[in-house]
Amino acid sequence: MDFSKIKLVATDMDGTLLDPQHNLNEEFYTVYQALKERGILFAAASGRQYYNLVNLFKPIKDEIIFLAENGSFVVYQGEELSVQALDLAETKRLLKKAREIEGSYMVxxxxKSAYVDNTAPEFMAQVELYYDKVEVVDDLLQVEDDQFLKIAICELKGVEDSSNLHFREEREHLQITVSGKIWLDICDKLANKGRGMEVVQERFNITPEETMVFGDYLNDLKMIQKAHYSFAMENAHPDIKEAARYRAKSNSQNGVIEVLQQLVSSEKVA
Structure with missing residues (x-):
């Protein structure tokens, strides 16, 4: 495998670059510095909040590209490359419909911020992993002074056979994505990591053949399709493994770091 033409590396966070405890491996910054020296751009592509990602990559926050909220908010060096927000009326309709799902929580x-109107400890423990700016409000339906990038529905028992099916009708005009075992994300139709990658590739004149991506779950599918060098983690959802051209070791085995080390050392891998 010849990595000599790579100009852009984009990776998902949870289940991919981060370990099972949601931590960034200490070897990452050494590898990142080598990527930078080779002129390779790095993008963090995640369902996580922009402010959370900025804090996660604080030492290099002014150097890398952020595809936050599943690609609905793309930022580079403080410049907003893309904002794909939901219509306000549609947002309120979706919130009302989500309230019909027993045992569900919403973000x-x-x-500007993430908003919650339920502070159940088991829910907030999950929210705190992915959102650094969170405002507790009396009623989500009363929040209007913001652009809404996503509605995230959390079901601790799992969403794939519950919330995911509840919003079947909306798939024709919205982006409905299972982004983790307990998370369903609802975004504008054009808001996804694949569209975010297109924005970045167009901005920097980079082709899919010059792009490497890593992912593990269904919200990575459209991003996987925008890169020739597409890697599914060993721990990935079966649909991601089927879509990706290549395989990386699991996130518990630092699979992304291993491939990037091969990239920066120009090693050939089978």
Whole structure:
């Protein structure tokens, strides 16, 4: 495998670059520095909030590209490359429909902040992993002074056979994505990591053949399709493994770091 033409590396976070405890491997910054020296751009592509990602990559926050909220908010060096927000009326309709799902919790993800109106400890423990700016409000339906990038529905028992099916009708005009075992993300139709990758590739004149991506779950599918060098983690969802051209070791085995080390050392791998 010849990595000599790679100009852009994009990776998902949870289940991919981060270990099972949601930590960034200490070897990452050494590898990142080598990527930078080779002129290779790095993008963090995640369902996580922009402010959370900025804090996660604080030492290099002014150097890398952020595809936050599943690609609905793309930022580079403080410049907003893309903002794909939901219509306000549609946002309120979706919130009302989500309330019908027993045992579900909601995060209304705005550009300024994330908003919650339920502070159950088991829910907030999950929210705190992915959102650094969170505002507790009396009623999500009353929040209007923001651009809403995503509605994240959390079901601790799992969403694939519950919330995911509840929003079947909306798939024709919205982006409905299972982004983790307990998370369903609802975004504008054009808001996804694949579209975010297109924005970045167009901005920097980079082709899919010059792009390497890593992912593990269904919200990575459209991003996987935008790169020739597409890697599914060993721990990935079966649909991601089927879509990707290549395989990386699991996130518990630092699979992304291993491939990037091969990239920066120009090694050939089978």
């Amino acid at each position: 209304l993800c705005g550009k």
